[in-house]
Amino acid sequence: MGYTPAVRSFECNSRTRRRRWARLQLLAEYPHCRWCGVRLDEQTATIDHRTAKAKGGLDRMENYVLSCKPCNNAKGNMSPAEFHRKLASGAIRILDSRGQQEPSGRAKS
Numbered sequence: 001m002g003y004t005p006a007v008r009s010f011e012c013n014s015r016t017r018r019r020r021w022a023r024l025q026l027l028a029e030y031p032h033c034r035w036c037g038v039r040l041d042e043q044t045a046t047i048d049h050r051t052a053k054a055k056g057g058l059d060r061m062e063n064y065v066l067s068c069k070p071c072n073n074a075k076g077n078m079s080p081a082e083f084h085r086k087l088a089s090g091a092i093r094i095l096d097s098r099g100q101q102e103p104s105g106r107a108k109s
Contacts, residue, residue, distance in 0.1 A: 015059070019047050026066045034065040035075065035083065036094055044068060052077035070094045 023045050031040050034048065048067035051057030054077040067075070074092050075083045086092040 019064075022061050022064050023047055023066070025061075026064065030066070032066070033068040033071050035067055035071040035087070038068050040066055040068060046072045048072045048075060050080055052079075055079070 024042070026047075027040065027042065027045055031045070032038065033040055045066050046069050047064050048071070049057045049059075049063050050065055051063055053059060057063050071094055074094060078086070083092070087094070
């Protein structure tokens with residue numbers, strides 16, 4: 001009935017551990033950004049959802065992909081096909097950490 005901080009804290013910690021485990025598993029399989037191909041490590045890799053949670057995607061391993069932070073931010077809640085289409089058309093530019101576009105259109109990590 002009432003609010004129980006310990007349970008809420010445990011749920012957050014459990015999700016954090018699950019996502020960290022997923023990131024490590026994905027890094028071991030293929031340590032590159034799913035969208036631009038840049039090489040990632042434990043510090044630069046972020047978990048992205050293939051199907052955005054806002055569009056019904058689940059917070060499950062099958063829906064996780066590795067992404068660099070610039071791509072993850074740029075993709076937002078777009079579908080993979082929509083994101084690739086916008087990247088190819090130049091409607092979206094991926095910027096490096098200094099806010100500059102890379103000549104190849106890919107961000108450095």
